[in-house]
Amino acid sequence: MGIWKILGVIAILLPGFKLVKEWAYAGLFFVMTGAFASHLLSGDHSIQGLIGPFFQTVFIILSWYFRPANRKIILVN
Template sequence: MTNLLNFPVTSPYSKYRITVYWLVTVFLVFELFYGALWDFNLLNKGYVYSILNHLGYPLYLAAILAIGKIAAAVVILIPGLWLLKEWAYAGVVILFIGGFLSHVIVGDGFGQFIWSLLFGIMALVSWKLNYQSDKVKSILIK
């Protein structure tokens, strides 16, 4: 069933799902862009380098992470590109869960690792609520 503009009529559940998806996704994409600015050392100069040093990672990893964050954020926002979205979400989840585990392994406190964990969960929620993710599953299963 469609309305006058040939858009499918959506149930209240579907409208709620789309609204929550966009709220979570916009916040996640903002964090990815904002985090890339930190990784490129444009904001709060030296902070990311001190964290990488504390965790035992090389400093050039900051630039690699920044480029990956920007690429993932762009792909997540662009309509279509279903398979690339799956890869972007996978990369973002690995990024944040890896950050969480890195802080836990070196013995950092709750305040150091909670944000990585929350953004990792947020990426999973965005992926799950993505109304296009069902299309990717149907393409891959065939």
């Protein structure tokens, strides 16, 4: 998982490849929300176990939302 997370971050930082960036954002979002849910469902309600995945999910959402317009995929009907 660690290698795929690093590759996802690299994909987001490199110029171009808009579709790859969207998939990287989606993958990181699913991994972090899954980690958060896993901690909760396994009974780990400690702040140390929940704060990391929670804030990483927030940062992923903010990074995706505030990305520059030239990095957004625009669908034309």
